[in-house]
Structure formats: structure tokens, C-alpha cells
Amino acid sequence: MLPLATLGWVLESEERAVRYLDLTGLDPETLRAGLGDPAILASAIEFLTNYEPDLIRAAEALAVTPEELVAAKDALLP
Numbered sequence: 001m002l003p004l005a006t007l008g009w010v011l012e013s014e015e016r017a018v019r020y021l022d023l024t025g026l027d028p029e030t031l032r033a034g035l036g037d038p039a040i041l042a043s044a045i046e047f048l049t050n051y052e053p054d055l056i057r058a059a060e061a062l063a064v065t066p067e068e069l070v071a072a073k074d075a076l077l078p
Contacts, residue, residue, distance in 0.1 A: 002064065002068070002069070002072045003038075003042065003044065003076055004035070004041060005062055006044050006048065006058060006072070007040075007041060007044040009061055010044045010047060010048065010054075010058070016054065019047075020044065023047060024047065026043075038076040039076070039077065042073045042076040045070065045073035046073060048069065049070060052066075055069065
């Protein structure tokens with residue numbers, strides 16, 4: 001599942017993970033408990049869309065286009 005893989009990519013870097021948690025207000029326990037929550041999964045992609053260099057790096061690492069990442073986020077949210 002692309003959104004879960006994206007979240008994994010975000011969390012690979014300690015610096016990026018801390019920034020993600022700070023900006024979303026999530027803590028590690030809430031994040032773990034919400035791995036099946038579409039809003040939490042979408043938040044990782046939304047986090048990337050706010051910093052284009054990371055969006056591009058994530059897309060490259062996941063072998064998709066940035067547009068596919070955004071579409072995956074949009075598919076999660078009504």
C-alpha cells in the first residue's frame with residue numbers, strides 16, 4: 001500500500017520523522033495505533049507535499065511519480 005510505504009519513508013530519517021511528528025502533533029504511540037487510519041496515512045503524504053524536495057525524493061525512492069503520491073492521498077480522504 002503506497003500510503004503506508006510513504007509513511008515508512010518519512011520515518012526512515014530521524015530528522016524528518018521528528019519534523020513530521022512535530023508538525024502533525026502526533027506522538028509515536030498515536031501513530032502506531034493509527035496505522036490503519038486513512039487520515040494518518042494521508043498526513044504523511046500531505047507532510048511531503050509541503051516540502052517539494054522531500055516529495056520528489058520520496059517518489060523516487062518508492063518508484064512512483066509525485067502525482068501518484070498526491071493521488072494516493074486524495075484517494076484516502078473523502
